[in-house]
Amino acid sequence: MTHNQESGNDQDSVLRKPVSRRDLLRMAGVGGLGLMLGAGGMGGFLQAGRSLNANSSPARNTGDQVPFYGLQQSGIITPPQDFLCFAAFAIRSKKLADVRALFQKWTAAAAEMTQGRMIGEWNEQHNSPPSDTGEAEGLSPSKVTITFGVGPSFFDDRFGLSGKRPAELRDLPAFNGDQLSEDWCGGDIGIQVCANDMQVAFHAIRNLARIARGIAVLIWTQEGFQRTAGADPTAQTPRNLLGFKDGTGNPDVTDKKAMAKTVWVQQIEGPAWMENGSYMVTRRIRMRLEVWDRTQLSEQEATFGRYRSSGAPLGASKEFDPLGLDRVREDGEPVIPVNSHVRLAHGDGSVQILRRSYSYSSGIDRRTGQMDSGLFFVSYQRSIAKQFIPMQQRLSQSDKLNEYIVHVGSAVFACFPGVREGGYIGETLF
Ligand code: HEM
Numbered sequence: 001m002t003h004n005q006e007s008g009n010d011q012d013s014v015l016r017k018p019v020s021r022r023d024l025l026r027m028a029g030v031g032g033l034g035l036m037l038g039a040g041g042m043g044g045f046l047q048a049g050r051s052l053n054a055n056s057s058p059a060r061n062t063g064d065q066v067p068f069y070g071l072q073q074s075g076i077i078t079p080p081q082d083f084l085c086f087a088a089f090a091i092r093s094k095k096l097a098d099v100r101a102l103f104q105k106w107t108a109a110a111a112e113m114t115q116g117r118m119i120g121e122w123n124e125q126h127n128s129p130p131s132d133t134g135e136a137e138g139l140s141p142s143k144v145t146i147t148f149g150v151g152p153s154f155f156d157d158r159f160g161l162s163g164k165r166p167a168e169l170r171d172l173p174a175f176n177g178d179q180l181s182e183d184w185c186g187g188d189i190g191i192q193v194c195a196n197d198m199q200v201a202f203h204a205i206r207n208l209a210r211i212a213r214g215i216a217v218l219i220w221t222q223e224g225f226q227r228t229a230g231a232d233p234t235a236q237t238p239r240n241l242l243g244f245k246d247g248t249g250n251p252d253v254t255d256k257k258a259m260a261k262t263v264w265v266q267q268i269e270g271p272a273w274m275e276n277g278s279y280m281v282t283r284r285i286r287m288r289l290e291v292w293d294r295t296q297l298s299e300q301e302a303t304f305g306r307y308r309s310s311g312a313p314l315g316a317s318k319e320f321d322p323l324g325l326d327r328v329r330e331d332g333e334p335v336i337p338v339n340s341h342v343r344l345a346h347g348d349g350s351v352q353i354l355r356r357s358y359s360y361s362s363g364i365d366r367r368t369g370q371m372d373s374g375l376f377f378v379s380y381q382r383s384i385a386k387q388f389i390p391m392q393q394r395l396s397q398s399d400k401l402n403e404y405i406v407h408v409g410s411a412v413f414a415c416f417p418g419v420r421e422g423g424y425i426g427e428t429l430f
Contacts, residue, residue, distance in 0.1 A: 075145030084224035088187025116141035149413025184409025224358025245311035276417035284409030305340030
């Protein structure tokens with residue numbers, strides 16, 4: 001079977017699901033979400049702006065925290081934790097006041113969870129649902145970070161905010177080869193939760209969705225993983241599911257200048273509410289693992305332009321050696337092929353992005369028996385138009401990797417600047 005035929009099958013399986021999750025949610029409406037997430041409702045918690053510290057529960061375990069408050073949101077330049085739970089929401093309420101109140105409640109809950117505390121007031125009233133669903137009780141915060149962003153659709157006419165949409169924040173253009181399914185596209189709000197424990201990450205998304213009841217509904221979610229710190233105590237660059245080290249060419253997150261240049265929106269470019277925020281792109285990229293696994297190692301290495309074992313650029317010996325794109329073989333051909341992923345992604349080297357992707361495995365495609373696995377690509381950048389788009393245009397046109405991957409989901413979000421204690425996420429916009 002050729003790759004094209006396979007891609008036809010993939011498209012069938014991805015696009016012709018009888019009833020999508022999103023359809024179900026539409027049919028179920030807001031009440032349905034409540035049913036899906038359990039009958040908990042919001043319990044005694046959730047009065048906007050209320051300080052939770054006075055009566056809040058004891059910390060579950062205070063180790064392993066990433067500070068929630070700060071100039072910038074955590075979860076962006078934070079070294080990637082082991083697991084990801086990503087959620088996109090559609091807002092059902094038409095009132096800005098509801099949305100503002102939701103972000104206030106979410107901020108309070110996120111601050112609690114990142115400190116390893118249970119959400120809401122600590123009580124043992126047996127006649128009402130608990131304000132925290134409980135599955136993280138007793139667990140370490142596990143370096144959980146909760147990063148909030150809003151998508152282009154947030155700025156339609158519903159909330160009177162259309163004048164505040166950043167010029168940067170638009171749905172991505174169609175790229176060559178895209179086979180997008182609405183099951184993993186878009187969203188008024190995107191929340192990235194990362195933690196060193198999957199149950200802690202899931203707990204965060206579940207409780208944020210529960211808090212949103214009546215105002216916003218989940219429209220898609222994606223879980224992700226990489227090797228855990230336990231399996232790799234020396235913290236080597238993690239490998240993706242194609243077996244290659246992934247992240248080597250990322251800019252240095254400890255270099256403030258590089259982060260200001262690449263990741264953080266600066267005052268001069270505006271809008272003012274986005275200063276110290278960042279734009280996030282997510283692409284759900286399915287891998288044709290079965291095809292890759294039948295491909296010779298030399299071909300695999302030519303696809304990326306790096307050696308699989310060491311991660312070094314072809315023709316070099318160490319992972320962090322310069323790419324050396326000018327090197328040529330005896331036959332005059334470049335050592336790093338012209339259609340290799342690193343050469344095309346690198347371009348002239350003047351533009352970078354910060355990649356923060358996770359592998360995913362979501363069962364199998366029942367039509368083909370193939371694995372629905374790949375990369376949940378996440379990148380942060382100061383400008384989507386100047387950084388991500390030209391890169392993806394080059395890759396979608398010529399990348400040899402395209403024989404083995406297909407982009408099936410896509411979303412962009414403007415991630416707010418960080419929040420000071422006493423404030424709330426989104427305050428600069430609302
Ligand atoms: C399933 C899809 C993808 C896989 C498996 C993949 C894998 C890799 C690998 C193995 C490397 C080399 C090691 C490294 O520097 O991290 C790399 C580099 C890179 N990739 Fe990807 N990638 C994928 C998609 C993308 C996309 C969609 C973009 C952006 C549009 C992208 C941008 C980059 C960049 C900027 C580099 C570094 C290039 C440099 O050295 O300057 N990748 N990728």
